[in-house]
Amino acid sequence: MHRLHRLIKQVNASHKGLGQLVAFNLIAAKAKKCILNVAPAGCGKSAATNVVHRILGGQATRYGSITLAGLHFLQAQFKGFTGHIIVDDLAAEKSVWARVATVSTFAHLCYSHSVSKFTQNLQIQIEGFDGSIALNIQPVLMQSLIDSDDWVSMVRDKVIRYYHLIRPFRPQTKIPNVTIDYGPPIHEVHIGKFHGKLYWTLFAKGLLQWSAARCNEHIPDLLRACTALDGRTEVDVTDYHLLDQLMSPFGLEIALVDTYGFESARTFNQNAYYMLVELASFKKLSLATLMTDYKVSESTARRLIGTVPEWCIPEGNDSKLIKPTDHAKKILEQAGIFYKW
Numbered sequence: 001m002h003r004l005h006r007l008i009k010q011v012n013a014s015h016k017g018l019g020q021l022v023a024f025n026l027i028a029a030k031a032k033k034c035i036l037n038v039a040p041a042g043c044g045k046s047a048a049t050n051v052v053h054r055i056l057g058g059q060a061t062r063y064g065s066i067t068l069a070g071l072h073f074l075q076a077q078f079k080g081f082t083g084h085i086i087v088d089d090l091a092a093e094k095s096v097w098a099r100v101a102t103v104s105t106f107a108h109l110c111y112s113h114s115v116s117k118f119t120q121n122l123q124i125q126i127e128g129f130d131g132s133i134a135l136n137i138q139p140v141l142m143q144s145l146i147d148s149d150d151w152v153s154m155v156r157d158k159v160i161r162y163y164h165l166i167r168p169f170r171p172q173t174k175i176p177n178v179t180i181d182y183g184p185p186i187h188e189v190h191i192g193k194f195h196g197k198l199y200w201t202l203f204a205k206g207l208l209q210w211s212a213a214r215c216n217e218h219i220p221d222l223l224r225a226c227t228a229l230d231g232r233t234e235v236d237v238t239d240y241h242l243l244d245q246l247m248s249p250f251g252l253e254i255a256l257v258d259t260y261g262f263e264s265a266r267t268f269n270q271n272a273y274y275m276l277v278e279l280a281s282f283k284k285l286s287l288a289t290l291m292t293d294y295k296v297s298e299s300t301a302r303r304l305i306g307t308v309p310e311w312c313i314p315e316g317n318d319s320k321l322i323k324p325t326d327h328a329k330k331i332l333e334q335a336g337i338f339y340k341w
Helices: 003-014 019-030 045-059 068-078 096-112 139-146 149-155 197-206 212-229 237-246 248-256 270-281 287-294 298-305 326-334
Strands: 034-038 060-063 084-087 115-118 123-126 132-137 159-163 257-261 264-268 312-315 318-324
Touching: 003 019, 003 212, 019 034, 019 045, 019 132, 019 159, 019 212, 019 237, 034 045, 034 096, 045 060, 045 084, 045 132, 068 096, 068 123, 096 115, 096 132, 096 139, 096 149, 132 139, 139 149, 139 264, 139 270, 159 248, 197 212, 197 237, 197 248, 212 237, 237 248, 248 257, 248 270, 248 326, 270 287, 270 318, 270 326, 287 298, 287 318, 318 326
Parallel strands: 034 132, 034 159, 060 084, 084 132
Antiparallel strands: 115 123, 257 264, 312 318
8 A cells, every 4th residue: 555545544533534634735745836825714734734734744834924124034944945844824914915925925935945035015026946835724725825916927837725524523733644755756756758648647637737847847757746645766556546536636726716807807706615615524414513613593504505506405304404406516526525534
């Protein structure tokens, strides 16, 4: 069994559905990528990145939040940095412009290994960055990011977006105590030529987030990272299959983002995403569960359900139970929710 597959099973034993998020964050860290973890509050973003922080030990640096202005004071620390940076909550930056600028700056820093940003109020000059970055964000903040010009020009092609759909039924106070050997650096991993059905399956999923050119950059790096985390230096079929399954949530972005121009006027369907989280998390979804999870009244819950009729419908004659539509079931299946690890 692949070491990452074993890790996923170990995490899921106590934290159902969190293993995939932990695994992909480890892969992103090993591949030196910037990953944006998207999920509502209480769904395990912090727990997952805390597990990665524990596994990486001194190679990881964790921040509760980093504002764009705060990055100015950390630039000396990030010069020549080779570890993993975790930013637990992007909500701390109250200005929409500054929050978007922070994400785009991190995206550019991770992809280009340097950043030069000079404004009227701050100066940031970082060179020789060779690390990875994980950013946690709630869906309510995705609208301002997706609708910004920086989304197309800087973020979309350079950042992995991982949409986590599982809300814990019984939240745990402790994070999973798991370990995995970090393996050799990815430049020591041989992948061979990029062709064949397995590669193009990954390529098709990558196209749901990135351009074709970026797919040919990101996917080989992710494959090498999978191999290295399994303690090998030759990519084989198990790495392709594992990465294929872990990339399943990529298609959620197209399903949830409505675009009214080729490169402009985008809206993130937050209500649909919140409903998918509940439908993926509970076999029997009740109105009471929605009211509790989102702190709304019954009338508000019913009204919000009515805004996403293509995703959920009442179950039978009992209007207090909600079930996914056929369309929602298809999207959840494509996102890997029903896959048995």
